[in-house]
Amino acid sequence: MKLNKLIKSIIPKHDFFFQMFEEDINNLVYGSRTLLQGFNFPLTEEAKNKLLLLEDIEHQGDIISHKLFNELSKSFIAPFDREDIHKLIESIDNVLDNIQGISKRIILYEINSFPGSGYKLIEILNESILELGKAIPLLRDMENKEKIIESLVHINTYENKADDIFEYAVAELFRNCKDPIELIKLKEILEGLEAATDRCEDAANAIESIIIKNT
Numbered sequence: 001m002k003l004n005k006l007i008k009s010i011i012p013k014h015d016f017f018f019q020m021f022e023e024d025i026n027n028l029v030y031g032s033r034t035l036l037q038g039f040n041f042p043l044t045e046e047a048k049n050k051l052l053l054l055e056d057i058e059h060q061g062d063i064i065s066h067k068l069f070n071e072l073s074k075s076f077i078a079p080f081d082r083e084d085i086h087k088l089i090e091s092i093d094n095v096l097d098n099i100q101g102i103s104k105r106i107i108l109y110e111i112n113s114f115p116g117s118g119y120k121l122i123e124i125l126n127e128s129i130l131e132l133g134k135a136i137p138l139l140r141d142m143e144n145k146e147k148i149i150e151s152l153v154h155i156n157t158y159e160n161k162a163d164d165i166f167e168y169a170v171a172e173l174f175r176n177c178k179d180p181i182e183l184i185k186l187k188e189i190l191e192g193l194e195a196a197t198d199r200c201e202d203a204a205n206a207i208e209s210i211i212i213k214n215t
Helices: 002-038 045-074 082-109 116-139 144-175 180-214
Strands: none
Touching: 002 045, 002 082, 002 116, 002 144, 045 082, 045 116, 082 180, 116 144, 116 180
């Protein structure tokens, strides 16, 4: 009888974590899609409104992260290693911070053009986030291990591609941009996009650690 009560007390706690993981990644996917929609030059009013919306999306991500960290601090039993959960939450939050930072700079710097290869970088970032969106809900059941690993491999591949595209985009920028101030602005945005793909890989590494410890 006591064992049954213990099991019942644990399962709802675990379900809370999984629900919040999914809410967190869904919010990030929404943010990525919003950035993609706002990444449209010359910047229209509609695109600008999309970029401005990212501040609210990032704020919602902070709320979700706070709830998760709070629950993690007071829960006797967590579904996975606490360090891995912390790293996963933090990584998702960092990706969204990078995205919001990019959107803010586009508006503040009054960006109206962007190197063609830079568009590829934002598409790669979006694909990485979509793969996280596939993998994280599958953590509810470790029978999904192979599908999760498949997404992690894709994220790693995207991160490597992002590195190559970033280097090419910066080289393209130095070749074609004659205004040094404009060059600095655009390079900073490219760096933000590349950094966001790195943070996606951080999240993938946290998921990989969870799989290793629980299978």
